[in-house]
Amino acid sequence: MLKNNSKKYLLSPGANSCAGCGELIAVRAAVRGLDKNTIVVNATGCLEVTSTAYPLSCWGLPWVHSLFENASALASGIKAALKNKNTKVVAFGGDGATFDIGLGLLSGAWERGDDFLYVCFDTEAYSNTGFQASGATPLGANTSTAPASLDKNHFAVGSEQRKKDMIAIALAHGLNYVASSTAGFPDDITAKIKKALSLKGPSYIQILSPCVPGWKINYDSAVKLGKLAVQTGLYPLLEYENGVLTKATKLKNNSGPSAAETIKKQQETKLKNGTLQNSLEVQTKSRNTKEANHNKFICEICKKKYSYEKSLVNHIDRH
Numbered sequence: 001m002l003k004n005n006s007k008k009y010l011l012s013p014g015a016n017s018c019a020g021c022g023e024l025i026a027v028r029a030a031v032r033g034l035d036k037n038t039i040v041v042n043a044t045g046c047l048e049v050t051s052t053a054y055p056l057s058c059w060g061l062p063w064v065h066s067l068f069e070n071a072s073a074l075a076s077g078i079k080a081a082l083k084n085k086n087t088k089v090v091a092f093g094g095d096g097a098t099f100d101i102g103l104g105l106l107s108g109a110w111e112r113g114d115d116f117l118y119v120c121f122d123t124e125a126y127s128n129t130g131f132q133a134s135g136a137t138p139l140g141a142n143t144s145t146a147p148a149s150l151d152k153n154h155f156a157v158g159s160e161q162r163k164k165d166m167i168a169i170a171l172a173h174g175l176n177y178v179a180s181s182t183a184g185f186p187d188d189i190t191a192k193i194k195k196a197l198s199l200k201g202p203s204y205i206q207i208l209s210p211c212v213p214g215w216k217i218n219y220d221s222a223v224k225l226g227k228l229a230v231q232t233g234l235y236p237l238l239e240y241e242n243g244v245l246t247k248a249t250k251l252k253n254n255s256g257p258s259a260a261e262t263i264k265k266q267q268e269t270k271l272k273n274g275t276l277q278n279s280l281e282v283q284t285k286s287r288n289t290k291e292a293n294h295n296k297f298i299c300e301i302c303k304k305k306y307s308y309e310k311s312l313v314n315h316i317d318r319h
């Protein structure tokens with residue numbers, strides 16, 4: 001645990017995150033919903049790295065760094081060990097920590113009904129290590145692990161997997177309080193944190209947090225994109241109490257086509273013009289070529305296989 005001498009802030013300025021980081025905007029809004037009698041557990045990820053550049057810390061609250069995968073187990077242990085049960089425990093994790101590597105331990109904590117709030121800051125990929133895809137990456141989204149195209153004139157078509165529905169998974173555990181929000185609505189985030197902490201038992205809030213380099217956006221766009229995600233229906237502001245949906249964003253009822261209709265129309269136009277079709281064909285061709293090249297180069301001496309000629313040449317040099 002690191003010490004922060006500032007009595008003024010629960011999270012002081014000076015975190016070394018990227019300019020305009022949507023995650024930090026969401027975290028600030030979340031921290032506004034906490035009081036001093038709170039212990040924060042933080043999984044490995046951008047928030048932990050950027051808010052605690054050793055020996056400094058932005059945190060004016062007791063703050064503990066867990067491993068990437070075990071923030072929920074640590075939060076359970078802290079809550080169990082507390083003499084003053086009024087002290088709140090809040091675990092913060094990214095989508096990689098939550099949807100993927102920490103899911104088993106989080107499920108265990110929820111199964112046991114451990115009394116802490118878990119907040120997932122969802123950048124839709126592993127931002128801290130270079131934006132690799134996670135279980136939160138949506139269909140078609142580009143990440144550094146999305147299949148690449150060999151044709152430099154075509155971009156990759158993006159992720160082939162759908163986003164895991166963590167809200168449904170949380171609800172399936174029978175949590176008292178489950179909610180979603182985005183960095184476009186900081187007041188909504190603060191209100192949901194306060195509400196979750198006013199209730200007993202485990203609760204889960206998932207917040208869409210636009211990542212500047214990962215999403216390849218301008219440093220002034222995180223809030224705008226957080227708002228658009230809600231307004232288009234991609235990431236609605238939801239609130240479930242005791243498994244019942246009690247609040248959901250109402251989309252503006254205008255006379256124009258819905259977001260889904262617009263996207264469908266765009267795809268149809270792309271298909272008609274052949275761009276989407278071309279892109280898919282190039283993608284398939286590129287993958288087939290890669291597969292054909294896989295282990296194509298074999299060492300005559302020891303039969304070791306390589307995908308690249310250069311690797312084989314280096315290998316033969318060592319014989």
Ligand SMILES: Cc1ncc(C[n+]2csc(CCOP(=O)(O)OP(=O)(O)O)c2C)c(N)n1
Pocket residue numbers: 023044045046047068069093094095096097098121123125126127128129134
């Ligand atoms: C067991 C383990 N595997 C991998 C890592 C490397 N690692 C550190 S942060 C990180 C990505 C975190 O992604 P996410 O949870 O989505 O948080 P973000 O950085 O996007 O906020 C990874 C893979 C690690 N620290 N520990």
Ligand code: SF4
Pocket residue numbers: 016017018020021022023024046050123127128210211212213214
């Ligand atoms: S990489 Fe993304 S999530 Fe991490 S500090 Fe930068 S903007 Fe924020």
Ligand SMILES: [Mg+2]
Pocket residue numbers: 094095096121122123124125126127128
């Ligand atoms: Mg992430």
